Every structure is written in C-alpha cells, then in structure tokens.
Amino acid sequence: MAVATKNIPAPDLVPIRRALLSVSDKAGLVDFARALFHAGVELVSTGGTARVIAEAGIAVRDVSDLTGFPEIMDGRVKTLHPSVHGALLGIRDDAEHRAAMEAHGIEPIDLVVVNLYPFEEVRRSGASYAATVENIDIGGPAMLRASAKNHAYVAIVTDPEDYAAVLNALDLNAGSLSLDFRKKLAAKAFARTAAYDAAISGWFAEALEIEHPAWRAFGGQLETVMRYGENPHQQAGFYVTGEKRPGVATARQLQGKQLSYNNINDTDAAFELVGEFDPARTAAVAIIKHANPCGVAEGATLRQAYFKALACDPVSAFGGIVALNRILDAEAAEEIVKTFTEVIVAPDATEEAAAIVAAKKNLRLLVTGGLPDPRAAGAMVKSVAGGLLVQGRDGAVVDDLDLKVVTKRAPSDAELADLKFAFRVAKHVKSNAIVYARRLATVGIGAGQMSRVDSSRIAARKAEDAADAAGLSEPLTRGSVVASDAFFPFADGLLAAVEAGATAVIQPGGSVNDKDVIAAADEHGIAMVLTGTRHFRH
Incomplete structure (x- = not known):
C-alpha cells in the first residue's frame, strides 16, 4: 500500500x-x-571519524x-x-513533524557525509565468512x-570525489545547497546502496551455493x-563489478587513447581466449576482430x-586486438606494431617492449598482472x-574432458595435440x-553462421585466401x-x-545422426574424437 503524501513543496535552497x-x-x-x-557548519561525528x-x-x-546514548556493541549501534x-527524516515545513522534533529535542541535520564499510574489498580479499559478515554496514546505509x-x-x-563539488556549491549559494543539487546527490546515494546490497546478496548466494536465488x-x-556504444548514436558507459579476475576491467593502461566500447568488448574476448593457454607450457597469441578470433x-x-x-587471416587482423599469455617482450612488440592494431593486452610488458609500443601513440597497451x-x-x-x-561461466577445459575415439582410425599424437x-x-x-588447425595454429575459422556446413565452407575459403596472400600452392x-x-x-x-583437407575432427557428439557422421568419417579415413561437451557461444 502506497504512503499518502502531504504535497508540501520542497524549498530550493537549504x-x-x-x-x-x-x-x-x-x-x-x-x-x-x-x-x-570555516563555513560555519557545526560538525557531528562518530567513532574513528570524530577522532580523525x-x-x-x-x-x-x-x-x-x-543522542544521549553511547556507542555500544563494538560500534555496531551508534547512529x-x-x-x-x-533529524534526517523530519519534514521541516510540516507542522506535525516540526512539533515532534521540538517535543523530543531533535536537532535537524542538513548534510550527511557517509561512506560504507568496505564490504566489496573484504569480499575480494577472500576473508573468512565471519569477517565478511562483520563488514556489512547497517547504520551507514540506513542514514x-x-x-x-x-x-x-x-x-x-x-563519495569523497564529490567533496569539492559540495564546497563549490556552498560557496556559490552563500552556504546553501540547491534542490537540483540535492536530488542528484540523492540519486547517487540510492545507486550506491543498490550496488552495495547487490554485492552482499551475490556473496551470500556464492557462499551458500545458491544457484538461483529468488531475487x-x-x-x-x-x-x-564512453564516447559512444557499438555505434555512434548509442550512449555507453563502462562499469566495473570488482570481480577479482585479471582482464580488461582490472588492467592498467600504459599508453594509448581511451578505449572504446567495442575495444573493451573485443579485448575481453581476446584475453579470455588466451587465458586457456598455460604460459608455463607454451607461448600463445590470439588476434581478435569483432569478438571473434581471426588467428x-x-x-x-x-x-x-x-x-x-x-598468417591465419592477415586481412582481418588489421585493426584487431592482440592478446598474449606471457609478458610482452621486445621481439614480439616489434612484429606486432608492424600491423595496425587497436589494443595489445598481456600480463605485463618489459620496459623495452613498452617503449617500442609507445612509438605508436594511439595504440593501447594494457597489462593485467595475470591471466x-x-x-x-x-x-x-x-x-x-x-x-x-544469467548463467555460469563456461569453465569446461578440453584437458579435463574424457575424449572418446569413435572411428576406426585413432588420431596420431600430432593430430591429437592439434585437436x-x-x-x-x-x-x-x-x-x-x-576451427581448422595445423601445428598448433589456426589455419581457418568459420564463425557465427546459421548452419554448420556454412561455417565449414567459410573457414576453408578463409584458408584459401590466406594461402594466396602468402604465395602458397595450397591452403x-x-x-x-x-x-x-x-x-x-x-x-x-x-x-x-x-573436402578442405582435414584428416581428423573433434566434436561433442550427441546428434541423432552421429552414426551417419561417424560412418562418413570412416569412409574417408578420418579420425574422430568426441568430447561430450559443447561450447555454444552466442
């Protein structure tokens, strides 16, 4: 049931x-x-804030x-x-509210400066359950x-970032704040509590393993x-959630112009892909264009x-994103800057590599500190x-899957590594x-098609174009x-x-026509491995 309003107009300046x-x-x-x-404002404060x-x-x-009442319970109860x-909720121009404030000796408070216990930081730190709960602020959000x-x-x-704006507004309005300014501060405050409560409820769902909370x-x-979104007529902003995961949201930008909406989207796709490759085992590079790998x-x-x-698709690589799973070194940097590239993202970069990239003033270089x-x-x-x-991240990794050979011919060791x-x-x-691959490199990629056969043909055609560009006799x-x-x-x-020349195939299996597909593979001497796990990505 809605609460009735008395329709008392708010004053402009308070x-x-x-x-x-x-x-x-x-x-x-x-x-x-x-x-x-110094502006003549009486200051009231609590605990540690008052001491400072x-x-x-x-x-x-x-x-x-x-209040006439001491702070108790380790500061849990003070405001x-x-x-x-x-003092905060009283409507000053309502006679009943004003009478109640006077009867109970309640002194009005005109400005409240509150920021909350650092719950998000404590959550990210991996603190214990009890310590995390203790950092859930109650009095702060209430005020x-x-x-x-x-x-x-x-x-x-x-937000401490607003202190200067508040002082400036007070100076402009001779010690008062306007209604419009107060409205904007209120909107920001409610947005802050919403994000704070979202972090708390999300942590509880995670800690208690509740897969689908009711809210x-x-x-x-x-x-x-952002200057704009996917297209110039769309507005956009980049919001960070505080998830402790190396990537574009946590990266330091060492140089280059501001990232665009599409840059951030593509860089995330690139770095998530290259994170699949253990840097202790191998060096790996992914080149992304429009959120799809082109090499x-x-x-x-x-x-x-x-x-x-x-070499997989040098045409599409122009203007792409390059992601690396190891520290960017000078030798790699020298080659990457020879092709127009929007972003390079890596766990880190040597000083020499950073200097090489710096010669391209618009090229963004991001370092993430990890994979x-x-x-x-x-x-x-x-x-x-x-x-x-809402769904869980696709955490299936091929190294963990139970691969099953279903054809008469098993793949060779080299084929299995490529698969x-x-x-x-x-x-x-x-x-x-x-995805066609040979010697641990993509040689043809078909993406986002309505039929799988079209993706196969497009990938093969891409391989033919790359072969022509490289002067090879065959793809x-x-x-x-x-x-x-x-x-x-x-x-x-x-x-x-x-037809494109593949000798082995890896796929999830599970079609009603698996027998026909396996029979076709046997007929052409193809080795086939089933993973039992698919990777749809839309």
Missing part, C-alpha cells in the same frame, strides 16, 4: 548549518571537514552527545537512534537512505563514460606464436527485453563455430584437423571439412 560525518574511507576527510567548519577530525584540531561534536533518524529520501531538506554525500541483483561502479597460435616464443596467428582462470566459476549476464539471462588446440579455440568462437587446411563447437547434425559439415 542552508547547511549542521553536518553529520561518519565515513569508512577517510580520504579527503580532514580538508573537507575543515572547510565546512578532532586530532586535526577541528571542533567536532560526538554523536553520543546528540540507529531517533535523534539521528528524526544514507533516510537522507536521500528526505533530499527535500537533507543533502547526502557518499538477483547486479551492481557496478562507473569507470568511464590463434602457440609457439616457442611470443614472436613465433604471433607470426603463426597472423584469467578458465576453470573459475562466475556469472555471465545478458539483458533481454524485460529480463536478464585439443582447435577445440580450445572453438570454445571462444561464436556459434556455429568451425594449410590440407593435412589439418577440425574442431566443431557442437555436434554435426548431418554429415555435410564433416564432408565439407574433408
């Missing part, structure tokens, strides 16, 4: 005479408090003096009191929401406003892997009209996905292996791969 400060993040606190004090202000020589009143919440609701009379500040919330903090390879060095990856774990759990979210699709490589890549190609699909992200519904897709 003089700021009393402020309550209770912050976990003390950044900028002393300077802000001092400026408020007092130690700076600034007059501050303890909240217990306001949850009618003298505080009445924040109360102040934001009553923004007609109270200004709420929850699901996701929150993030604005990292940057992936392993090598003894990053330079060698890059050459092999680039994403392909097996790690996590949620993936996609919006649809009126809802959200595993190709299936590792196919996991990151949009469906329907077909590298001759003698290659092929991976399919899902089963072949009919033998035609397999036969297209055979």
Whole structure:
C-alpha cells in the first residue's frame, strides 16, 4: 500500500548549518571537514571519524552527545537512534513533524557525509565468512537512505570525489545547497546502496551455493563514460563489478587513447581466449576482430606464436586486438606494431617492449598482472527485453574432458595435440563455430553462421585466401584437423571439412545422426574424437 503524501513543496535552497560525518574511507576527510567548519557548519561525528577530525584540531561534536546514548556493541549501534533518524527524516515545513522534533529535542541535520564499510574489498580479499559478515554496514546505509529520501531538506554525500563539488556549491549559494543539487546527490546515494546490497546478496548466494536465488541483483561502479556504444548514436558507459579476475576491467593502461566500447568488448574476448593457454607450457597469441578470433597460435616464443596467428587471416587482423599469455617482450612488440592494431593486452610488458609500443601513440597497451582462470566459476549476464539471462561461466577445459575415439582410425599424437588446440579455440568462437588447425595454429575459422556446413565452407575459403596472400600452392587446411563447437547434425559439415583437407575432427557428439557422421568419417579415413561437451557461444 502506497504512503499518502502531504504535497508540501520542497524549498530550493537549504542552508547547511549542521553536518553529520561518519565515513569508512577517510580520504579527503580532514580538508573537507575543515572547510565546512570555516563555513560555519557545526560538525557531528562518530567513532574513528570524530577522532580523525578532532586530532586535526577541528571542533567536532560526538554523536553520543546528540543522542544521549553511547556507542555500544563494538560500534555496531551508534547512529540507529531517533535523534539521528528524526533529524534526517523530519519534514521541516510540516507542522506535525516540526512539533515532534521540538517535543523530543531533535536537532535537524542538513548534510550527511557517509561512506560504507568496505564490504566489496573484504569480499575480494577472500576473508573468512565471519569477517565478511562483520563488514556489512547497517547504520551507514540506513542514514544514507533516510537522507536521500528526505533530499527535500537533507543533502547526502557518499563519495569523497564529490567533496569539492559540495564546497563549490556552498560557496556559490552563500552556504546553501540547491534542490537540483540535492536530488542528484540523492540519486547517487540510492545507486550506491543498490550496488552495495547487490554485492552482499551475490556473496551470500556464492557462499551458500545458491544457484538461483529468488531475487538477483547486479551492481557496478562507473569507470568511464564512453564516447559512444557499438555505434555512434548509442550512449555507453563502462562499469566495473570488482570481480577479482585479471582482464580488461582490472588492467592498467600504459599508453594509448581511451578505449572504446567495442575495444573493451573485443579485448575481453581476446584475453579470455588466451587465458586457456598455460604460459608455463607454451607461448600463445590470439588476434581478435569483432569478438571473434581471426588467428590463434602457440609457439616457442611470443614472436613465433604471433607470426603463426597472423598468417591465419592477415586481412582481418588489421585493426584487431592482440592478446598474449606471457609478458610482452621486445621481439614480439616489434612484429606486432608492424600491423595496425587497436589494443595489445598481456600480463605485463618489459620496459623495452613498452617503449617500442609507445612509438605508436594511439595504440593501447594494457597489462593485467595475470591471466584469467578458465576453470573459475562466475556469472555471465545478458539483458533481454524485460529480463536478464544469467548463467555460469563456461569453465569446461578440453584437458579435463574424457575424449572418446569413435572411428576406426585413432588420431596420431600430432593430430591429437592439434585437436585439443582447435577445440580450445572453438570454445571462444561464436556459434556455429568451425576451427581448422595445423601445428598448433589456426589455419581457418568459420564463425557465427546459421548452419554448420556454412561455417565449414567459410573457414576453408578463409584458408584459401590466406594461402594466396602468402604465395602458397595450397591452403594449410590440407593435412589439418577440425574442431566443431557442437555436434554435426548431418554429415555435410564433416564432408565439407574433408573436402578442405582435414584428416581428423573433434566434436561433442550427441546428434541423432552421429552414426551417419561417424560412418562418413570412416569412409574417408578420418579420425574422430568426441568430447561430450559443447561450447555454444552466442
């Protein structure tokens, strides 16, 4: 049932005479408090915040003096009191509210400065269950929401980044804050509590292994406003969730112009793919264009892997994203900068490599400090009209699968290595996905087609074009292996791969026509391995 309103108009300017400060993040606190004090604002504060202000020589009143009640239970209870919440929620122009405040000695508070216990940071640190729960703020969100609701009379500040704007507004309005400004602060405050509660509820679902909670919330903090989205007429912003996973959201940008919406999307796809390759075992490079790989390879060095990856589709690689699973070195950097590239992303870069990249002032260089774990759990979210699709991250890795040879001929050791490589890549190609590989490098990729046979043919055609560009007498699909992200519904897709020159195939299996597909493979002397796991990616 909705609460009736008395339709009392909010004043435009509210003089700021009393402020309550209770912050976990003390950044900028002393300077802000001092400026408020010099502006004639009475300061009221709690616990550690009050100590910091007092130690700076600034007059501050303890909240217990306001409430007539001491902080108890290790500070758990200090602001949850009618003298505080009445001061925040009272409608100053309502006679009944004003009479209640006077009758109970409630002094109005005009400005509230609150930021919350660092729950998100504690969660990311891997702290114990008890320690994480203890860092769930209760009084802070209560004051924040109360102040934001009553923004007609109270200004709420929850971000130290806004201190300067508040002081500037006070100066412009002779010690008052405007209604429009208070509304914007309130909107930001409610967004903060929403993201905070989303982090808490998400942690509980994770800790208690609740796969599908009845209510699901996701929150993030604005990292940057993009120039535009996928297209110039679309607005976009980049929000970070705080997930402790190396990648584009946690990377340091060493140089280059601002990342675009498409850059971030493609860089994420590239780095997630290259994370499939253990750097202790091999060097690996992935080149991505429009969220699909156009070349992936392993090598003894990053330079060698890059050459092999680039050879798969040098035309599409122009303007692409290059991801590496090892520290970018000078030799690899020298080769990469020879082709126009939008972004290079790697766990780190040597000083010499960074200097080489710096010669291309617009080329972005990102370092992440590590690789994403392909097996790690996590949620993936996609919006649809009126809802959200939420699923777990695809943590299936080919090395962990029970591979089954179903043809008369088993793959050779070299073919098996290429089959595993190709299936590792196919996991990151949009469906329907077909990947030809030879000597631990992609030689043809077919992505995002409505039929699997079309993907097989497109991949083969790409290989022919690459062979022509390299001056080869035949495409590298001759003698290659092929991976399919899902089963072949009919033998035609397999036969297209055979026609392209593939000698072995890896696929999930599970079609009602598996027997026909296996029979076609046997008829052409093809080795076939089933994984039992598919990798649809839409």
